[in-house]
Amino acid sequence: MAHRATLTQVAQRAGVSIASASRALNGLVASPATVDKVRRAADDLGYVPDASARALKMGATGQITFAVDDIGNPVYVEMMTGVQEVVAASGFRLQVTATGGTRDVADVLDLLRSMRRGYADGLVLSPLRVTAELVAEIAATPIPVVVIGRLPDGAGVDTVMTDSARGVALAVEHLHAQGRRRIAFLNGPGDTTPGAARRRGFDDAVAHLDVVASTHEAADFTMAAGREAAHRILTAAGRPVDAIVAANDLLAIGALHAAHDLGLDVPGRLAVTGVDDTSLAEIVHPPLTSVSLDSRRRGQLAAELLTRRIEDPTRAPQVLSVPPLLHVRGSSAPTPQAGNR
Amino acid sequence: MAHRATLTQVAQRAGVSIASASRALNGLVASPATVDKVRRAADDLGYVPDASARALKMGATGQITFAVDDIGNPVYVEMMTGVQEVVAASGFRLQVTATGGTRDVADVLDLLRSMRRGYADGLVLSPLRVTAELVAEIAATPIPVVVIGRLPDGAGVDTVMTDSARGVALAVEHLHAQGRRRIAFLNGPGDTTPGAARRRGFDDAVAHLDVVASTHEAADFTMAAGREAAHRILTAAGRPVDAIVAANDLLAIGALHAAHDLGLDVPGRLAVTGVDDTSLAEIVHPPLTSVSLDSRRRGQLAAELLTRRIEDPTRAPQVLSVPPLLHVRGSSAPTPQAGNR
DNA sequence: CCGGGCGCTGTAATCGTTTCCAGGAAGCGC
DNA sequence: GCGCTTCCTGGAAACGATTACAGCGCCCGG
Numbered sequence: 001m002a003h004r005a006t007l008t009q010v011a012q013r014a015g016v017s018i019a020s021a022s023r024a025l026n027g028l029v030a031s032p033a034t035v036d037k038v039r040r041a042a043d044d045l046g047y048v049p050d051a052s053a054r055a056l057k058m059g060a061t062g063q064i065t066f067a068v069d070d071i072g073n074p075v076y077v078e079m080m081t082g083v084q085e086v087v088a089a090s091g092f093r094l095q096v097t098a099t100g101g102t103r104d105v106a107d108v109l110d111l112l113r114s115m116r117r118g119y120a121d122g123l124v125l126s127p128l129r130v131t132a133e134l135v136a137e138i139a140a141t142p143i144p145v146v147v148i149g150r151l152p153d154g155a156g157v158d159t160v161m162t163d164s165a166r167g168v169a170l171a172v173e174h175l176h177a178q179g180r181r182r183i184a185f186l187n188g189p190g191d192t193t194p195g196a197a198r199r200r201g202f203d204d205a206v207a208h209l210d211v212v213a214s215t216h217e218a219a220d221f222t223m224a225a226g227r228e229a230a231h232r233i234l235t236a237a238g239r240p241v242d243a244i245v246a247a248n249d250l251l252a253i254g255a256l257h258a259a260h261d262l263g264l265d266v267p268g269r270l271a272v273t274g275v276d277d278t279s280l281a282e283i284v285h286p287p288l289t290s291v292s293l294d295s296r297r298r299g300q301l302a303a304e305l306l307t308r309r310i311e312d313p314t315r316a317p318q319v320l321s322v323p324p325l326l327h328v329r330g331s332s333a334p335t336p337q338a339g340n341r
Numbered sequence: 342m343a344h345r346a347t348l349t350q351v352a353q354r355a356g357v358s359i360a361s362a363s364r365a366l367n368g369l370v371a372s373p374a375t376v377d378k379v380r381r382a383a384d385d386l387g388y389v390p391d392a393s394a395r396a397l398k399m400g401a402t403g404q405i406t407f408a409v410d411d412i413g414n415p416v417y418v419e420m421m422t423g424v425q426e427v428v429a430a431s432g433f434r435l436q437v438t439a440t441g442g443t444r445d446v447a448d449v450l451d452l453l454r455s456m457r458r459g460y461a462d463g464l465v466l467s468p469l470r471v472t473a474e475l476v477a478e479i480a481a482t483p484i485p486v487v488v489i490g491r492l493p494d495g496a497g498v499d500t501v502m503t504d505s506a507r508g509v510a511l512a513v514e515h516l517h518a519q520g521r522r523r524i525a526f527l528n529g530p531g532d533t534t535p536g537a538a539r540r541r542g543f544d545d546a547v548a549h550l551d552v553v554a555s556t557h558e559a560a561d562f563t564m565a566a567g568r569e570a571a572h573r574i575l576t577a578a579g580r581p582v583d584a585i586v587a588a589n590d591l592l593a594i595g596a597l598h599a600a601h602d603l604g605l606d607v608p609g610r611l612a613v614t615g616v617d618d619t620s621l622a623e624i625v626h627p628p629l630t631s632v633s634l635d636s637r638r639r640g641q642l643a644a645e646l647l648t649r650r651i652e653d654p655t656r657a658p659q660v661l662s663v664p665p666l667l668h669v670r671g672s673s674a675p676t677p678q679a680g681n682r
Numbered sequence: 683c684c685g686g687g688c689g690c691t692g693t694a695a696t697c698g699t700t701t702c703c704a705g706g707a708a709g710c711g712c
Numbered sequence: 713g714c715g716c717t718t719c720c721t722g723g724a725a726a727c728g729a730t731t732a733c734a735g736c737g738c739c740c741g742g
Contacts, residue, residue: 006727006728006729007728007729007730018728019730022729022730022731026730028731049729053727053728053729053730054730056727056728056729058730
């Protein structure tokens, strides 16, 4: 807990003015002799420039904020990794803020408002729910914002999206090709952006296929909610479903558990697919077929958009998209009798 | 991207001096009339105080940094959650920095040095490896640091530890009580702090038990490394082991996979236990018996120590400890046919 | 020998806040 | 009416850095 040296002290010790000291340290015009003296003095004192003072003077903090709704979900961890990679490479520091639970949209508004204090030079945001208020607040934020997700058309904000509707369709088509004909869709809350998109994808996909389809909503994008909802699906009266398409990996894993609880063989009696292709997909048994939306890549792209916009705030807003990709694993294996486990 | 209003503008609009404006907004002495005028002006202009300027003047940023080695491990996510809870409640903002991969200790030193720039008012650190250099650098850091883990005695740093050696012993004793007698310890890198402690715990525990014990090291605290090492353990010549004690959940899950690859029934032929009791333990099948070190609680405690020290930097350094707790689940069920859960 | 240009330096202003200090206007008791 | 306290206010100095500007010495050509 030693005390910090200031530029004034360095200048004093080197016997020059603070202006010269600053110039010497920043590689601006200065005689070799001065540079040498100042360098030595700075080293002796262990001088490091103060971030707040520099930020105040320069009008830039060198920080970027990533706001995430639910740190518990590995998806966001992966996104964060992607963001961090790019952000660190550009010389920024990453600041992560958890905007509370999934239920509260007020939190993220608070965050946006607090950004006006100038904590960071840019913000990456991945909101679960998009309201008009949110869009307005983003527009009013004095620093560049990049959204991972989907905003209303013409929002004029840099965005990285993915076609998760198409992703769900990929899963449905895959299951259909494997001969599954009674497919249930296990969605998260329908009023969230991903919930709405994935439901649309499911509906569109089943519309032109000869399958018996049904849709169900879990209370949350969590494993517990998925397990509970899957129980309902699997114990409902009538002919049993032979496949569950879950809107995300956590829900899918909940479905795997429900199947196990009920003694249903996966993939023999029931196929299950997830979305996000998180690390969890390879951890469970049977390994989970899942649609990758490449969260890490989305994080990288978002960070790139952001750093580019910080450099040149006049750029036209850009919308990038990452295509979904189906990863087939054991949970949707073609034939029952392959019988792993 | 509207431009930001400054206190000067607010004061002008309210027709008072900036001193009065500042006082009015901060609830210091000011007449009701002034407060009213200033409030109104501030609202009109959408004024929010600038963080950098305030930080410069006050010498405090209102930020706390949490440095984590490996965001991929759910343990750290849980710790982060705990830290965030306390930190947010105290009015600080949390900044998370990933200090690269597990292999590089230089990173965390860089981070510590960069803290001297005054980015934050405090730092929570959970280092995987502790070197003399690290301890020295911590001592030289101008802001309070709290370490989650274990430092050399007398380091004089606030610390939150857990008795992970005892934790491993709990697992061993449990397995012994269930009748397991040929127990393998699946450790991560032995040169890490947790690796060393857990190995010690294992050695001590088996020393006074009638078991055949062996120790093995995986390259990393990851599932892939655990699977690979467990393969070696399970295919070694001689009488087969009937239990694997893994040094963490990821390794344990790797072992579950290896067992499955080899067609070994868990818990029938082989019991497996993990450490950390992460959310993954309940995701796998059979659910993993694991020793909880309550990462979230450790995060909370660390954050509390930190905020308290920030308030009063003269406090004597404190070392807190969280006791390990064994959570028995299916992967170590007593008898194959009991099949609980 | 003198003036212009060049290279380097120091003084001082500035970023947006907070806060010390001095001073003015009331209010009060006498 | 006078002195005192009380309350509020504005001016100005910080915090630690960057940087515009002016000034200094020196070299060089004419």
